[in-house]
Amino acid sequence: MAQDASMAASSLPWHASFPTPHHTAPLISRDEAFSTLSSPELLLVDVRRTDYEGGTIKGSLNLPAQSFYMNRGVLYDLCKRAAVKKVAFYCGSSNGRGPRCSGWFADYITEKGDDSIQSMTLEGGIKGWVKAGENFTQNVDGYEPEYWKQFSDSAK
DSSP states (O other), X not given: OHHHHHHHHHTSOGGGGSOOOSOOOOEEOHHHHHHTTTOTTEEEEEOOSTTOXXXXXXXXXXXXXXXXHHHHHHHXXXXXXXXXXXXXXXXXXXXXXXXHHHHHHHHHHHHHTOOSOEEEEETTHHHHHHHTOHHHHTTEETOOHHHHGGGSGGGO
């Protein structure tokens, strides 16, 4: 019977053991993120883990979604100390992990009663960033063109 319980638990999605976010963080367009990429007021957080391939947006911090919930307070404290105003989360397409983490962070900011930091989701994720062209891919650390070909429209 214990084996049945562990099998059922392993079939649950990774986020099932955490609360559902109460907030839906607003989107930040890749153009807006691009224009403020070098600003100390914006922090990009890449929440990919096993699919952390092909590169990451320059200056991003990698905090995998699977461990983010337990570390959101640490991120908040770091952002306060560094005077970060916007934290934009992204994953592959920003349809799952990115919005979930930005929601959790928005919840945490609200719990703190803070309106000086805004949690956001990068629209389109890193796939959208890369598809936007050379200006964007030049701002991807570790950019691997071959990796991204599988996501191009011509590969489908």
